[in-house]
Amino acid sequence: xxxxxxxxxxxxxVYLAIQCLLTPRLIQSVxxxxxxxxxxxxxxxxxxxxxxxxxxxxIAAGFLGVLFLxxxxxxxxxxxxxxxxxxxxxxxxxxNIKSLILPRVILVLGLALFLFIAxxxxxxxxxxGGLTASAEALLPQSGVEHPVTAVLLNFRAYDTWLEIGxxxxxxxxxxxxxxIKLYKKPGASKPDPMLRQVILFVTPVLFLxxxxxxxxxxxxxxxxxxxxxxWGAIGILLHLGGxxxxxMIPRWLFHLILTxxxxxxxxxxxxxxxxxxxxxxxPPAYAGLLILIIETLGAISIAAALTAIYANLNxxxxxxxxxxxxx
Amino acid sequence: xxxxxxYSLTSAILFIIGIGGIFMARHFIKKIIATVIMGGGxxxxxxxFAQRDAITFADPVPHALVxxxxxxxxxxxxxxxxxxxxxxxxxxxxxxTNDK
Numbered sequence: 001x002x003x004x005x006x007x008x009x010x011x012x013x014v015y016l017a018i019q020c021l022l023t024p025r026l027i028q029s030v031x032x033x034x035x036x037x038x039x040x041x042x043x044x045x046x047x048x049x050x051x052x053x054x055x056x057x058x059i060a061a062g063f064l065g066v067l068f069l070x071x072x073x074x075x076x077x078x079x080x081x082x083x084x085x086x087x088x089x090x091x092x093x094x095x096n097i098k099s100l101i102l103p104r105v106i107l108v109l110g111l112a113l114f115l116f117i118a119x120x121x122x123x124x125x126x127x128x129g130g131l132t133a134s135a136e137a138l139l140p141q142s143g144v145e146h147p148v149t150a151v152l153l154n155f156r157a158y159d160t161w162l163e164i165g166x167x168x169x170x171x172x173x174x175x176x177x178x179x180i181k182l183y184k185k186p187g188a189s190k191p192d193p194m195l196r197q198v199i200l201f202v203t204p205v206l207f208l209x210x211x212x213x214x215x216x217x218x219x220x221x222x223x224x225x226x227x228x229x230x231w232g233a234i235g236i237l238l239h240l241g242g243x244x245x246x247x248m249i250p251r252w253l254f255h256l257i258l259t260x261x262x263x264x265x266x267x268x269x270x271x272x273x274x275x276x277x278x279x280x281x282x283p284p285a286y287a288g289l290l291i292l293i294i295e296t297l298g299a300i301s302i303a304a305a306l307t308a309i310y311a312n313l314n315x316x317x318x319x320x321x322x323x324x325x326x327x
Numbered sequence: 328x329x330x331x332x333x334y335s336l337t338s339a340i341l342f343i344i345g346i347g348g349i350f351m352a353r354h355f356i357k358k359i360i361a362t363v364i365m366g367g368g369x370x371x372x373x374x375x376f377a378q379r380d381a382i383t384f385a386d387p388v389p390h391a392l393v394x395x396x397x398x399x400x401x402x403x404x405x406x407x408x409x410x411x412x413x414x415x416x417x418x419x420x421x422x423x424t425n426d427k
Contacts, residue, residue, distance in 0.1 A: 030356070049385065060400070063401060104351075122338065148387045155388075
């Protein structure tokens with residue numbers, strides 16, 4: 001019986017993925033992507049990976065979906081602007097279609113062959129036993145009770161540290177691509193009573209739920225990243241409501257918030273080395289406390305970075321309006 | 328057939344769909360979505376093998392790697408999106424064309 005659910009879920013995911021890439025309209029594509037992300041989250045629940053499911057639903061489906069939706073705003077209305085060129089747009093593929101048939105056949109054949117190899121490889125993967133036993137043996141020393149949190153913030157703290165760095169790098173890249181105009185306060189934007197009520201109601205709930213996820217990460221599914229997305233959602237909501245949070249605080253405070261997760265990790269690592277240990281080898285007595293501090297600071301930093309990525313991408317479009325498409 | 332086997336086979340299919348999408352799709356946003364789907368396939372295979380190696384709980388190391396990986400994939404997709412929007416803003420192109 002339960003195997004049927006899995007088969008159904010697998011079929012739905014494959015269908016959504018194909019449909020997402022084949023559908024002609026971008027907006028359908030983005031909404032199918034939301035659905036695909038949530039289907040993947042369900043698959044992870046079926047596989048017993050609740051942490052991954054929360055992260056997927058929150059970041060990959062939710063946050064990234066919002067970024068795609070936001071991007072549609074700048075891509076979509078241009079079609080009507082370009083009406084003069086519409087003939088050119090439709091002529092080009094038609095002229096080339098014959099020369100495209102052979103590459104497509106080759107591509108499909110290659111993909112089919114690759115699919116066969118991939119299925120074979122996945123089917124034949126040798127049973128290595130995994131690291132469950134060693135993780136379980138060391139769990140009492142890690143300072144937390146939930147194995148995934150122990151791996152994320154203690155056993156493989158390197159990964160998490162560098163991951164916060166990668167998010168910051170992504171933010172820097174978005175800054176570079178998006179121009180320097182940052183977080184200018186929007187002019188007299190029309191107040192939307194509905195949005196205001198939603199913000200007033202949702203912000204405390206999001207904050208509390210994020211804090212709960214952060215704290216519960218010690219004993220169960222949850223943790224810094226899941227909390228960070230919920231807190232980042234607060235920043236995005238405030239931005240949408242005409243209160244861009246980073247335009248209101250001083251620049252140095254913004255930079256401090258962005259970098260403190262990465263910075264605290266780094267300072268802690270060096271202090272541990274100075275103490276004669278290896279990088280990120282916490283003393284077992286303080287491990288629980290240290291992990292909680294790292295998670296809190298990291299979550300705030302990631303939330304700030306996600307908000308800043310959204311805010312910067314969102315404001316790219318304002319400059320776009322003036323640029324005429326050159327052909 | 329075990330639960331994890333279904334998902335590991337699905338992961339291979341999703342990976343191929345992603346690769347196909349990267350070649351076939353024309354619009355930037357669809358190409359980026361295709362890379363995310365491809366990444367989803369990779370993560371699914373990790374987690375399905377974590378379930379196979381479960382003793383008292385599923386193997387936590389792949390779970391942690393996948394959580395890290397999802398966030399990194401989102402950061403890179405956001406960067407790709409910023410570049411795509413910038414290209415569109417500067418040239419008005421929304422696909423890669425060889426015509427110029």
